[in-house]
Amino acid sequence: KDWFVNWADFPALQALPDGSLWAHLLVKNGDAPYAYDVQLHASRDGGRSWQLADPVHTDGTPTEHGFASLWPRSGAELGIVWLDGRNTRGGHDHASHGGGGMSLRAAVFDARGRRRDERELDPMTCDCCQTDAAVGAKGVLVAYRDRDPGEVRDVKLTRFDGTAWTAPASVHADGWVMPACPVNGPAIAARGDQAWVAWYTEAGGAPSLRLARSVDAGAHFSAPKIVSSGAAQLGRVDLAADA
Numbered sequence: 001k002d003w004f005v006n007w008a009d010f011p012a013l014q015a016l017p018d019g020s021l022w023a024h025l026l027v028k029n030g031d032a033p034y035a036y037d038v039q040l041h042a043s044r045d046g047g048r049s050w051q052l053a054d055p056v057h058t059d060g061t062p063t064e065h066g067f068a069s070l071w072p073r074s075g076a077e078l079g080i081v082w083l084d085g086r087n088t089r090g091g092h093d094h095a096s097h098g099g100g101g102m103s104l105r106a107a108v109f110d111a112r113g114r115r116r117d118e119r120e121l122d123p124m125t126c127d128c129c130q131t132d133a134a135v136g137a138k139g140v141l142v143a144y145r146d147r148d149p150g151e152v153r154d155v156k157l158t159r160f161d162g163t164a165w166t167a168p169a170s171v172h173a174d175g176w177v178m179p180a181c182p183v184n185g186p187a188i189a190a191r192g193d194q195a196w197v198a199w200y201t202e203a204g205g206a207p208s209l210r211l212a213r214s215v216d217a218g219a220h221f222s223a224p225k226i227v228s229s230g231a232a233q234l235g236r237v238d239l240a241a242d243a
Contacts, residue, residue, distance in 0.1 A: 002028045004036035004066070008128060008183050014070035014078060018111070020044045022053075022070060022078050030062030038068050038082050042113050053113030057105065059086040064102070067185070069133040071140050076111035079160075081121070081131055081142050088127075102127045104144055104158075106165070121158050122146065122168050129153075130185030136195050138162075138217035143171065143188040143197050153178040155186045155199045159218050171212050172224050174203035182235075189239035193217045198227070200235025207233040 004026040014022045021043040029037045040053040057065055063085035071079045087100035101124030108117045121142070129145035139160045146156040146168065153176050156168040171186070186199035195214040200207065208229035212221040 004028050008130070009066040012068060012070050014072065016072045016076055016078060018076040019046075020076060020111070021047055022109075023050070024056070024068050024070065024080065026066050029065075032062055034064040034085075035062040036065060038065050038080075040078075040080065040109060040113070042078075042109075051113060053109055054115040056080060056082065056107060056115065057084060057086070057118070059084070061086045061089075063088050064127075067128065067130050069131045069142065071133045071135055073108060073140075078109045079106065079133070079140055080109065081106040081133060081144075083125060083128070083131065083144075084120075085127075087123075101125070101147070104131070104142075106142070106160075119165070121165050122156070124148065126153055126185075127181040128183050129181060132186060132188045134188045134190035134195065136190035136217045137193045138219075141188055141190055141195055141218040143186040143199075145182075145185055145199075146170075147181075151177050151179050153182060154201075154203075155197060157188075157197065157218060157221075171197045171199070171221050172210070174201045174210075176201045176203040178202070184235040187237045187239040189241040190218070191241040194241070195221075196239055196241065197221065198237040198239050200233065200237065207231060207235070209233055209235065209237060 038056040041050040068082040084105045104122040126145035131144045155171045159166045184200045195218045198211045209227040210224035212224040
């Protein structure tokens, strides 16, 4: 009864190499419509029973925390990234985010569900666009829609190289100025040194779906190809890499 249920922000499931399953849920943390937390659960018996892990975030603010992505780390560890509203000072509606920026944060959980290494990756992002993560040859890649003070809503990427997160960099400088969140996040897939990012944009005034490729594990991306364009494009993309 306390779940936050919404078409745009939804749970995810991740299987780890040790056979464990991890799921994140969204749980209300206050009376405001967008006041909710990300909550992690782990199963080590194929999903028959679940144990609650440490809190994903500990700020305790009745604000939005969601749009999470999960990925396997070395051993039996799990990585998670999410949008965090602790600085927005509002969970009533997305117009109240003028109090501060929605941020992108990440953390690591060990096999016993203990959290460590929480850190802020970007202090100002789009308020409610889905994130995505993929593991490449040189570490995990996280794609998300950024936001700057001029309301440019282009897609950025950051990579964990085993030691630190790289500074966020644009996959491509579309220059899409949008004064509200389009609720339309990017997708990423990776295989070895190759990585692909797909996203929706209305840069130039026409809706389009774009796809860019990297051959150096996400350090650089080629100029994007327009997969499809026109008013019928809704975005909300996904990607998969074949063999």
